[in-house]
Amino acid sequence: MVPERVAKAEKKDWAFINAWSLSLFGAIAALFTLCTLWPEPYLDVLSFLPDGLFVTFEVTVLSISCAVPLGLLTGLGRISKNRAINLLASTYVEIIRGIPLLVQIFYIYYALAKFLQVSGLTSAVIAISFCYGAYMGEVFRAGIMAISKGQSEAARSLGFNRFQTMFYVILPQAWRTILPPVGNECIAMLKDTSLVSVMAMPDLMQRGRSFAAKTYLYFETYTIIALIYLIITLLLSKGVSFMETRLNYYDKRK
């Protein structure tokens, strides 16, 4: 009895050491150390980046707010009994999954530019949303399909129509399975916004590239950039797993 308890206590004491905390605190410590010991290049790099960070967040947030509804529509389309809608959604997913995001970004940027004048921001958001909308569509589809058929039958038997059933009964439950992977897709999205730097979008990556090109401090610049992406990503992934636990509110418990 007693040894077991000791073992448990010990386990708890060491619980804060895991891959996540090592990476996060390692990254923060590294950033801090570099900037205090060698402010000459590193602090200069860091102070050059906030504008870029803002653009990165801007692209990410805008893309998320387009990609999530698009993903929901795609997911609903993929499970639709309407053959035309189903085919449309499936084809979209098929095509997008077969083209690298970088190619899509180039393609949409130049294809759009051919017909109408759109800003780099707009085409970046369109490209990323289109790509991630397809991936999220699969997440939505799987989440919806995981809810037992009995749930929709119960709702339908009460007199809810198909849309009411989806929005009052199925989605609120599917949300639990959907949110964590959607959260992870959003994090992946934030990382992938670095690709838009190829279209001269002044995001974090692009700011870094132009700083490095000016000063030839390639190693120092990309070290800082990598650390910043890492810290943001780790914080967000903690947010996702926190959300995951909060979503279990209606499970059996005392």
Next chain:
Amino acid sequence: MTSESNITPVIKIDHVWKYFDELPALQDVSLNVYPGQRVVIIGPSGSGKSTLLRSINRLEEIDQGIIEVEGVDVHSREHDINRIRQNLGMVFQQFNLFPHKTVLQNLTMAPIKLRNTPRMEAEERALTLLKKVGISDKANVYPAMLSGGQQQRVAIARALAMKPDIMLFDEPTSALDPEMVGEVLDVMVNLAEEGMTMICVTHEMGFARTVADRVIFMDKGQIVEAGSPDDIFNNPHHPRLKQFLNQIL
């Protein structure tokens, strides 16, 4: 209602056929259910009992024949099936409570969203119903915290919250531990005594004997024999019914 209402069937099932792929699940089934009648459907597994019940509220589509509920053709595209279903309460073997809603919300959701019942009124009625099924103390918990018997009683109350004229039960006690069967049957007996029109698919022969006005025996998608509980249980004719009764009794 006209004076004929006591002889006009509330449910009229007329030469209904239903296929799953090539296999007939219902073969030329006809059945009338009259107001206040308690019909119990028995039969071996796979004989089409659920399919018949589910085609009454169009959870299953039929291939041939007509099903009318209160004079309305349920399978006609001209009628709003969602409206019709509000009058047909259904209770499932697996309860199918909404796990993300509290017990009270399970009961108030449909009246509030579908009938625009004011929340206060819906909750009041829900609490009355919960008292009736004997679980008013659990109004604010989530279904996962209830036993199977309690969940099924909530499911019955949820169906009643829409004030249906007819209740359909598909093996409501088959998923329950034996010690919980009684509490659910009690609720159903009370409902029958209040005069609710009920169609119950069940293997509870005691319930069939005491509550049913009419017992239907189905086999291989057909109604093989129908009659009073006395006819069916004490004086069965068809060999398949005799065999079935021998197996379960």
